[in-house]
Amino acid sequence: MIKRIRLKNWKSHLSSEFLFSQGVNALIGIMGSGKSSVMQGISFVLFGTFPELQTRKVRLDDLIMRKPQQKETAEIEIEFVLYGKTYYAKRVIEKGKGTTHAEVREEGRLIDVNPKNVTEIIERITGIDYDLFSKAVYSEQNALDYFLRIPKGQRMEHIDRMLKLDRFELARSRCVFLANKIDTEITDRLKVISDLEKEGLEKKTEEYRKEIEEIEENISLLENKKKEIWKEKEKIQSLIKDIEEKEKNRNQLKLELQGLVSGIKQIESSLEKKKQSLKDYENIGKEIETVSEDIKRLEEEIKAIENTLQKLRDKNASVRTQINAIVDETKRIDSLGTKCPVCESEITPEKKKKLLLERSGKKQALEKELETATKIIQEKEKHKQDIDEKLKAKILKRERLLSLKKDIDFVSELEERKEKYLKRIDEIEKNIKELEMFLSEEKTKKAKQEFEEVIRKETEIKEKLFSLLEREKDKKSVFQDLNQRFERLKEYKREVKTKENASKKLKIFEKVLKITQNRLREEFLKKINEIMRAVWTKLYPYADFSEVRLEIDKDYVLQLKGKEGWVSVDGTASGGERSMACLALRIAFSLAFLPKLKWLILDEPTHNLDDNAIQQFVQALRENLGGLIEQVFLITHDERVSEGIQGSLYRLERNKDENEPTQVISS
Template sequence: MITSLSLKNWRTHKDTTLEFGRGTNLILGIMGSGKSGALNGLSYALFGSFPALKRRETSAGDVIMHGEEEAHIGLGFEQDGKKYRLHRILRKKGNKLSAAAKLYEGENVLETGQVRVTEAVSSLLGMDYDLFTRAVYSEQNNIDYFLTIDPGRRKKEMDRLLGLDRFEIARANSVYILNRVSSEAASASSIYNPEEHESCKKEHAEKTEKLSSLLEEKKKTEKALSELRGKIAPFQKSVSRLEKARKEREAAKSLMERSRARLEQLSSELEGKSPSRESLSAHREKLNALSKRREKLDSEIRTLEEEASALASQLGRVSALLESAKASSDSLSSLKKEIAKFGSPEELRASAEKKEQQLVSSSSKSESTANEIVDLEESAAALQPEQSECPLCGSGLPPEKKQQVLLDKKRKIETKKQALSELKKSIPRVKQELSTLHKSLRRLEQLQGKLPELSSRADALPELENKKILLKKRLSESNSRKKTLHEDRERLGQEHSRTLLEYREGESLLRKQESLKAREKECRDAEATLQSIKFSETELESARKSLEESRIKEERTSSRLEMLNRERAASEEMVSLLQERIKKMENAREQAVHLKGLEQDLVIYKNSLLDLQSELRSELTETISSAMNEIWPVIYPYADYGQIRLSATEKDYFFEVYDGEWRRLEKVASGGERACLSLTLRIALSTVLTPGVGWMMLDEPTHNLDRDAVHALSEALENKVPQIIPQSFVITHEEDLISSGFARSYKFSRDKESLGPTRVEAI
């Protein structure tokens, strides 16, 4: 019996705890309030899964409440007088999901881990997840499922519910294997051919005999080849010794001939000449003296070249200064002319002072005139048309007089304005003239400042011209002396070259004289070596002939051995191929016999599966019908249908009721009667398939039922089902099912608009 269920952060359940008792336990609530979630949690607590998760309509991560990282499911149940407690956890961290599980007996941990806990629960209950979903757990709106689907599908679903679909799978697999075995047996039979097998065995014997003959001949040929190679070695040694002697003889002869030819050449070159070391020493002393004189001349030439270079550099600088002095002289003349144009500085300063005074005077007059104009305009404005007295003296002022005074003032204002305009025009002009005078004065001062420097440069012109003439003279004298020294250097070099040539010729004659003596000795040694070498051309030819004949025999024997090796390899390959072919055919013969036997066994197995499935289907339908007839009077309160049964054919399962004769249920039963039959079937399946558990779970069983059928179902669940099923769970939104006779009743509610959690109320 399941005693409790706790859900924390599971779907819409923030923290829900439910207590269950023996009998019918009711969970009531509107759609989306968390009813099916509670039943899914119960299934997950037991087996680590529930139907929607198994079908992958949802994921394990989706059952964790939004915004939370862990979901906890706890379940308490009793079995065989012992109390057990299950605790499973789902954790989500980022994109990773992990699960943990523990099974307790009292306070002792029996098992840990998702898989091992599920296996332990299945062992305790005698029921795995598959049997649980088939016999105990009816999914939402699924109580009358088998009464409403079409026959072909009902056949398939009932077989699955009763576990008979496994026979269909096994039979399909056996047919597939049988076809494969038959195909492989036919293939193996086609490989084995008795005539070909005998022919291959005969050919294998012939090839084996030929191979033995080849191996024997090969052994003899290898022995002959070894003997020939033993004879060749002495011949090769003799030929090598004689060829070496001939080469030494030819080398000594060539050396003697070259020595004689060189001896004759040296004798010819030294004929009539008598070189001596005294003459060579005299030439060496002369060369040393000439070298010293040449070095002295070279030193004097370098000194003159340095002096000439310094003079040329000075001359360049003086020429540059001279050109600069001439340019300064020309600039001085132009400067004096320009200064003469400006006049004296005193005159320019006096003119500037006059212009400044004129500017001050004009500015003062302009300001005074402007003030006078303002005064005149104010006095004219004081003479109003209605005023009859003079504003100055207060005497009477006739209109004619007043008009005359106004005209005089206007004329004066105009005159003053013209004068002010002339003054304003003259002021910029005077300023311009004053600015020109200041610029001229500054230019004059600049020119006068340059005058002393230019005069100084122009005064140095005669001195620079004299210095230039003197430097040219000294440079010419230096170049003339350098030319003389170069001529002496040239003559001395020619004499040095002649002396050097004479010295080298004497040195060469001395070396040739020494070489002549060495060649005479070399020629005598070569003659002695030639006489000491013993060589016979006839002996060499004989040794070569013997060696060649032995090599020809060795090559022929070696070729024969290679041919034998090729024939041996080909024969061995053929023998191996024939042996493989024979073995393949013999294996195929054995395999064909084995597969034929296996084919017969598979045919028997397939037929046995079919027979066994039919027998089990018959036994199960009879057992379920028997259980239904025991339950039917308890669930169905009337006597019009005394019996019910589940029948099966090869194509369908169907339900029948008995009212004097057997009738198909769907043709005669009302909605209430169908509901009673559906409930009876569910109870029968639970008692037959899971007799040791005693659970039944119905999710929305009132779907498609009218009010009378709902009332009948409520009465059955309250009073009759507990007599047969120790504990059942009903999930519904139908408030007509509420009854005080249920073991436990809970009402679920939830504010779906604000996505609030499930609230539980015991009723």
């Protein structure tokens, strides 16, 4: 049950709030007072749209109040109770932006704020979507006869969508399409199968398989022979390689032998020359030792002379120093006056002369000593020079003797080398003899002939193998193609069998869907007609038509039962009869499609009704309709309808000349 709706800046409603109750609720007012806007608001807040918006007769911006003052936003709130729980929904639209806010709450708890999600949640809560709401609940202004406005031939499609039977029709049409498609594919496959069977694929495939097996067997035999020949070739190659290595070794030994013989000749020539020149120097070692001792003695003697010379030179230097000192003293004495510069005693000429004579005597003695020492130095230097000459001669002799000793050592070395060469020559001659026993021209020739024969056999087998492999390749290519075609043939047969089963099942399923669809329609018609039968006498005030029903005659037809039988409402009934029949159908739709929701919105339902029919309709509202439908919303300009209102009644007033907003007056 819808408890409350509030409109803010919604079309002509500045701020309008409506509280509704069970039974029949009505909005009464003149044209343009904003009655239909309320019902449009209910549809919009629940599903985000309403018929005129859905068909683009109006835009979202057209729903925001323009007069007396342009508003930027419009809001709608609704509160309803369902299955014992209270729900609240709200939507806000902004100029140029569309729906900018939406929310849905359950018992005050926020569930979602996304506009699309809000719609889906309300659909889940109420059990209906907008399409069903607009057909079974909401009858827009002067559209009570919506069903009759649907062109004949399309009514079943519309009602099937309401019943969700369009899914059955879609499934059934798809079944038919798939079955026909499969049957066509089966026909095409059977033609291909027939063509393939004419080719004798199974027999040809078997023949090629046997030929390939025979070729593979021959290939296997040749491969084994090839392995045997390869082993034989490897053995001969090893023998030839051994012969070649031994020949190479023999040749290297011969070259080495020639080198050794030549080397011995050179050694013998050198030995002969060296021995001839060294025959007088058998005790050269002792002689070198004696000369070395002489050199040592002479070096020691020279060293002693040099020490003596150094001492004499040092002494001469001291004597010269003394002589120079005496000369200096003589000069000072000679230059003295009458007094001593040290003690200031008087110096007489006799004393000065005496002092000079003393100094002259000392000087002469020192000069004589210097002369004697100089002569000794000269003698020592001459003696040292003589010894140096002897030392040089001895050193030269020792060097010559050492050189001769090296020659003697070299002779020994040559003799040792000759001995080694002779020993190596014996070894080489022995090895050459052994190699020549193994090597023979006949043996080498035989090995090469055997190798050539093996190569010939190997080439022959390779050629045969290549030929067989090419044949195998060609045969396998043909076999593969034949086998693929044969497997394809078997697959096609399996496919045909599978598709025949599928086609059969699809056709059975299509029939089941058709039967189910028809039965559901029958059940729907039965229920609709039971409801219309119950409400017709309470709605229709005359006796000329006793019943109303919905019948299938290729398409849905709304019929009235007169004295002469059933007649179609289309083209037969008057405007009032047509409206009453459609009202009965609307009530039946609401109860049949929404047995738990039981809402009905009627916008100007008395259009085309005469006074008597209106009175009957008012009586039905007052006495019967409230018992059938839990909540009815009635939009009308006819004040007479107010007599049948038992729920909330609102009168809507508006001064359109002054562009005033809608005024809501509760009665």
